[in-house]
Amino acid sequence: MAKRAVRKRARKILGEEPVALVWCEIRKAIPTPPKDVHLAAGKGRLKPRHHWLLYVGGAVFFFVVVPIMVIDKLGELIPFSPSRQRGRRSGGAQSPPDARPSGPGQDPTNGIFDGDWNLTAGQLLLQWYGHSPNPQRLVMLARDRICVAASPRRLLSPTKADDFRSVAEFPFDQGRVEGEAGQPRGFATFRFRFADGSWLEVGGLAEPEDADHFLRTISD
Structure with missing residues (x-):
C-alpha cells in the first residue's frame, strides 16, 4: 500500500x-x-x-552477449560435414519461409x-x-x-x-x-x-x- x-x-x-x-x-x-x-x-x-542503467544493460548485451552468440553459431556451422554438403547439393527439402499474418488485420x-x-x-x-x-x-x-x-x-x-x-x-x-x-x-x-x-x-x-x-x- x-x-x-x-x-x-x-x-x-x-x-x-x-x-x-x-x-x-x-x-x-x-x-x-x-x-x-x-x-x-x-x-x-x-x-x-529509460533510466541510464537500461542503456548500460543494452550496451553490455550488444558488445558482449551478441558476439558470444555469433561465435557460438559459427562454431556450429563451420566446418561443414560432407553429408551436409551433399544434402545441400542434392537440393534436399528445405523448411518453408516463415509466413506470419500482417497488415489489414492488425489494430492500428x-x-x-x-x-x-x-x-x-x-x-x-x-x-x-x-x-x-x-x-x-x-x-x-x-x-x-x-x-x-x-x-x-x-x-x-x-x-x-x-x-x-x-x-x-x-x-x-x-x-x-x-x-x-x-x-x-x-x-x-x-x-x-x-x-x-x-x-x-x-x-x-x-x-x-x-x-x-x-x-x-x-x-x-
Whole structure:
C-alpha cells in the first residue's frame, strides 16, 4: 500500500482524502499519430525515457552477449560435414519461409484507445510523456472528479513517490473510470471513458491493496 507521504501528497492535491488511488501505466507502445495532429499537440514525446542503467544493460548485451552468440553459431556451422554438403547439393527439402499474418488485420490503435486523436482520450495520450518521462501515472478518485498525476522521475517506487503533481482533472460529468473487481493479478486493466465517447485503457496496476480497492470502488 502507498506510504503515508504519498497519501499526504494526494490529500494536498485533492483538498480531501482520496476515495481510491492507484499507480498505472500504458503497457503498449503509443501508436504513431498523424503528423498534423502531433504537431498541433506540441509534438511531444511518444515514448518513455529509460533510466541510464537500461542503456548500460543494452550496451553490455550488444558488445558482449551478441558476439558470444555469433561465435557460438559459427562454431556450429563451420566446418561443414560432407553429408551436409551433399544434402545441400542434392537440393534436399528445405523448411518453408516463415509466413506470419500482417497488415489489414492488425489494430492500428494497439488496443489502447478509441482511435480518434482529436477527442479527449487521444489528446491525453499525446501528452502522456510530456508530463513525465516515466510511463506510470497516479490516478486519484475524489468525491466529484478524477485526478491524474505524474512524477518527474524516470524511475519511481509507487509506494514512496511523493513528488507527483496533477496533470489532468476530469469532473464526473466529463469523465469516469470503468473496470471490474477481481481481475487476475498482473493483468488487471481499467478504462477512462469520456463524455465525448472516447476512451483510454491502462494497466500495470501497482500495489495489490491499492489496486484491489480501486477496482472494487469503480465497479460498485
